[in-house]
Amino acid sequence: MVKTNIPAIPNMPGRISLRRANKLSSSPISEFDSAEAFAVGWPMLVREGIRFRIHGFQFLSDDVMYDFLQPHNVRDWLQNSKNKGMSLGLDNTRKALDLLGRPDREMKCLHVAGSNGKGSTCAQIAAALLVNGYAVGLFTSPHIARVEERIRINGKPISPNCFDQALRKIHDLELDLTFFEITFLASLVACKEEKMDFMILETGLGGRLDATRAAEVIGCLITSISLEHSDILGDTIEKVASEKAAIARIGIPILIKDPGQESIRNAMLREAPHAQFVEIHGTIRNQAKSLAKEFLELLGLQYTPTDVRWPARMQQLDMEPNILLDAAHNPSGMRQAVGEIIPRLPEKWCLLFGSSPQTNMEEFLHPIRQMITQKPPQKILLTKPQHGRYPGVENLPLEGTWFPTPEKAIEFAQKMDVDLILVTSSLYLCGNVLQILGFDSDDDLSLLAQPS
Template sequence: MIKGLDHYVFKWKINTNSEIIPGLKAISSALEELGNPHQQGKFVHIAGTNGKGSTATLLAGILRAHGMTVGNFYSPAIEDVHDQIQIDGMPISPAEMDVSMEHLKAINTPLTEFELLTAAAFLAFAKWAPDVTIIEAGMGGRFDSTNVIDPVVSIITSIALDHTNFLGETIEDIAWHKAGIIKKWKPAVIGNLPEPAKKVVYETAASLHAEVIEPHKPVEAPLKLKGKHQRYNAALAVEAAKEILLLAFDEAKAEAGLADAGIPNRFEEIYPNVIFDGAHNTQSIQALVETIKETYPDKKIHIVMGLLKDKNYITILRQLEQVSDHFTFIEFKHERALPAKILFEENISKIKTIQNIYDILPVQEENEVTIVTGSLYLLSNLRETSLSIFDNYKSTL
C-alpha cells in the first residue's frame, strides 16, 4: 500500500498486478517499452535491513556540497508517494508525476504498485538528468524492482532478520538477497554485518570481481541526525562519495554536507518533547534505545507505538521497556497492522493505554519526552494529522 499512488492509478486507468512475482522480468519488460530510462545517468544502489534512507540522505548531502545535483528514490513514503521521488531534496510535483504516469498508461506489461512507482521514478530521473541518482531498494535487493540498474557503487548498510516471510529465515538467506545488488567490477561499501552475512557478501563480491570497502570507524563530524548508528551510516556515505567523486572528494565539503543532511522520522523532534523515529525491527529499535539513553539520560520516556504483524513484537517491547514504563499503543491504517490490544497484553509496564491515532497530544510534564515509533507506515499516517492536532492543542493552552 503506497499512500497516494492509487490517485494516479485511478486517474490514468493503469492496470496493476496484485500478484507479487519474484524476479525482474516484468519491470525489465516495462522499462524496455519505455525506452530504458534506467540506463541513463549515474546511479548508486542501497540495500540493507536498516539505515538505507539515512545513508542515502547523508550521501546526497555530501554530493550536493560538492556542487552536484542529486536524485533520490526512497522507500517507504514519509507523507505520501511524492516524497519517494526527489531531486535535490524536493519531492516530485503532482504535475511531474502525471507525466510519468501518462507514459506508464501506454505500456502493455502489468506491474505491481512498487514496480509502477519504480518505473515512474526512472522516467522522472531521466527527464531531470541529475549528476547522480541514489536508489533505495524496497525490500531485499536481488529481486527488488530497483535492481535493474548498473550502479557506480553499491551500499549494503546492515543485515538482520526482517521480512523473513519473503527473504528467508536465516541471516545467510537475507544476506544473499541483499548481496544481489553488487555488480561486476563495481565496488560495494558495507556496514558492520554479522559474520555469516559478511561471508555471503564477500563470496558474492569475489565471484563478480567487486571490491568490498568496509569502514571500521564512525564519522566524528557534527551530524543533524542523532545516534551513534548515524555516525556509522555517515561513514558508509563518505566511502561511497569517495568512489563517486574520486580526486574531487574534499573532506571539508563532505563534513559540511553531512552536517546539513536531515531526514524526517529519524529521531526527529516534530514538536517540543515529541520525537518521531521510524525504528521498526529489533535492530533499529536497539539503536533507538541507545539513542534515547544518550540523548535523554535524565528524562522520563513515554513510548507511543504501533507495529506491523510480521515484526518480533515481544522482543521489541522488551527492548523498549529498558527505557520506559509508560506506553501508549495505537491503531493505524495498514493491512498488516498489528492490533494494539496484542501489544497492550504483552507489555509489562506499569502505565499503559490504548488510544486512537488522533488522540495523541504532546505531554505537558516538563521532564517527560514522547517517542512515537514502531512503523514508518504509522508515522506516515500520523504525521499530517498530528502536526495539526498539536498546533490546535497549543492554541488552547
C-alpha cells in the same frame, strides 16, 4: 496541436485540433481565446457526470498538445496496484525500462541495500552530492507522509504534477506492475526528464529480485545485515546476506559495511567476490555519514559533510511538549535506536507506540521493555498505525492505554504534563503523527534545511 481523446458527448466533439493561436470554436469551450487560455481556465472538465483531467502539455515547435486522461485517473490506477501485493522478480521491470528507452542509462545510478540504515545513508549520499553542485534524484520507500516523497528531486519531494506525468508514462505501457515497481519506474522517468546527474536507488526488500536491481548502476553499497523477512529472504542471517549482496554487478564497485562475522562475510563474497568491506561504528546518523563518505570516495567523488534532515529518524519536533520520532521497525533497528534514545529521555516523558506485524514481536519489544524499566515513562499510549502496507497490530503485548487512532493518541499526549513524547516502532505511525501535526510540507520533507 491540441488533441483530446474523450468520449463524444453532447456539445463536445470527441477530437479538437487547432493551432495554439487559434480560437477554440467548438462548444462548450468557445469562450476561450486560445488553447493556453483553455488550459488555465479549465484544469478539470466535468460533463454529464464524467470527469476528465488535463494530464499535461508539451510544446511541439509552435504547437501545444494537451492529453486528457479519460474517466480513468492515474492516482486511482496507482492506488489499485496495491491490490497486486508484492511480486519479486525483474522481468516486468526490465521490459518496462526497455519500453521507456532505458532512462536509468541517462543518469549515474547508485544502488543501496541493507537491513537498517539504507534510507539514512541514501539521504547522506544525495545531500553530499547536492552541496557539491550536482543535480540529484533520490528514490526511497516506503513514504512517511505522502507518496511524492518516494521521489526527491534535488532534495525535495517531486511535485504532484510532475509525478502524475511520470505515472501516465508508466500507465501507458499497459504492463501488470506492482505499486513498488510503478513508483520506482516513475522515479527514473521523472528524474531523467529533470536531467539529474545522479540517481540514488534504495532497494525495497532484499536485493537479488528487487525491482531496483534492474537498473544499470555505477556503484553498490550495503549498509547492514540482520535477520529479517525470513519467509522471503531466508531463515538464516547468511541467506539474508546472500540475497542482499546479490545487488552486485560484474565490474561495478561494491562497498559493504563489515558484518563482523566470518560466515556472513563469506556468504556475501560468494555473490560479490570483488566486494570491499569497511568497519563502521557510532550512532545511526554517524554510521550513515561514514558510509556515504567511504562510498563516494570509492567512486572517486568528493564527500562534503552537511546537515541532513531525514524524517522520522531521530527527528525532534520543537513543540510543547517536544516530540521525538524514530521509525525503528525491526528488532536490530530497535536495539540500536533505544541505545541512542535513553540518554535523551527527560524525567517526565511518555511513549506513543504502535507496530506493524512482526515475525517475532517479543524480540522486537525487548529493547522497549528495557527502556521503560530503566527510565519509566509517565504513561504508555498504544495505537494502530494507519495507511501502512500491512494493518497495524491491535492487541499489542505491552501494558498501556489504547487509542483507536494515532490522532486521538497524540491529542491526548499533548495535553499531558510531560517534557517529551517519544513516538517509535513504525514508519507509518511516525508518518501519521507528522501529517496530523502538519509537518509534511515540501520544506519539512526536504533533505537540506531551507533558507529562512
